[in-house]
Amino acid sequence: MTDPTQRPAPRGDGARRTGATPARRPAGGGEVARPAEGDGYRSAIPPRGPLARALAPVGGFGVTLANMVKPTVTEQYPSEKVPTKPRYHGRHQLNRYPDGLEKCIGCELCAWACPADAIYVEAGENTPDAQYSPGERYGRVYQINYLRCIFCGLCVEACPTRALTMTNEYELTGPTRAGLIFEKEDLLAPLRDGMLRAPHPMVDGTTDTEYYRGEVTGTTPEQVAWVAEHRPDDPTLPGYTGDEPRWTPGPAAAAVQATAAAATKQGSR
Template sequence: MPKRPHLVDALAGFAVTFTTMFKKPVTEQYPEKPGPTAKRYHGRHQLNRYEDGLEKCIGCELCAWACPADAIFVEGADNTEAERFSPGERYGRVYQINYLRCIGCGLCIEACPTRALTMTNDYEMADDNRADLIYGKAKLLAPLTPDMTAPPHAMAPGSTDEDYYRGNIRSDGLATPLGMPTLKSRDAVL
């Protein structure tokens, strides 16, 4: 088999380079104009709240058990009537995610029984200090909206923890779903 001259191989390589010279460059202006993320992108975690401001995290530690990278640390504590941070018996007193270890798999999200933990599209988490990449509860909690009350505070009057879990709580108190009898109308029927 005859060998091709080196000149032909070089010209073929130059032809590829020459054709790409006239294509429009694909340049992202990242720091100035960050691009959109995919809808299901797994970014920074967020601890969610109920509509009245109570935290959804019940301190069960299932997210920490599900994490394959051992990046989550949760320490639960008991709610009291004087200091209630979430409906029910417990809340997450200490909540930390170590983003130096997190692999963004989302198994913690699937393990959460109250949908307290979700992932946002925020991806800018770089820092020059390793200690700042361990996010505590203050950085992870969803911000309070104007109609929310900062915990600790009592649950909505007349509500149970099940009302919170079923989504029957609004920012102004207990709301009954459409078609469900209220407590007073049920008592009148009985």
């Protein structure tokens, strides 16, 4: 009989105190064999010989030694500008649909996703006489502060209509700090041939769904007639013969382009 006043030792505690190896029990029950005495850790990597151990430091500097004998390649910037990678994160751009309407709907998701708080958006309501984008709203105010922007691309991922993308333009410099706050007119994509400057009505018989699906491929005669009636001197009308250009960059974008061009001219050889 066991003594009721004697407490049993915790399981495994006595084995650790005495140095004995406790038995390992598999999940299905039963016992497994204990390892043999002196059977410790064995590395699966074969040991190196004396020569390999002596040359190990040289092998560690192999990359450094190989680059020391290679010719030095210097990019002659700004005389020679090397093209960027296709997915380079450069200046932002607000895109348009093929008929000229803006893709931005003023949802402000890009501003919420920006970790640097560099984007500010205010939405406006579309009306029959002022239709800037498909649907109910458009981006009335759109600002990007390039003094804060870290070019992470999270704003592009958050945009539901692919209105905001990033170009390969990396020369962003200006004479003033305020000049690096780009407004909507600085970010809008240039008007291509066949596009009409907004505002103008949507394509007859369509909704914003057809625009999002890419079913609108260009302007219609009804849209051209509406713009000709309300803005007869619009330079985007077919057959326009005036002096006003179809599209001009905003003041901040123009100042940045002029500064970059002047720096390129001064630094070119």
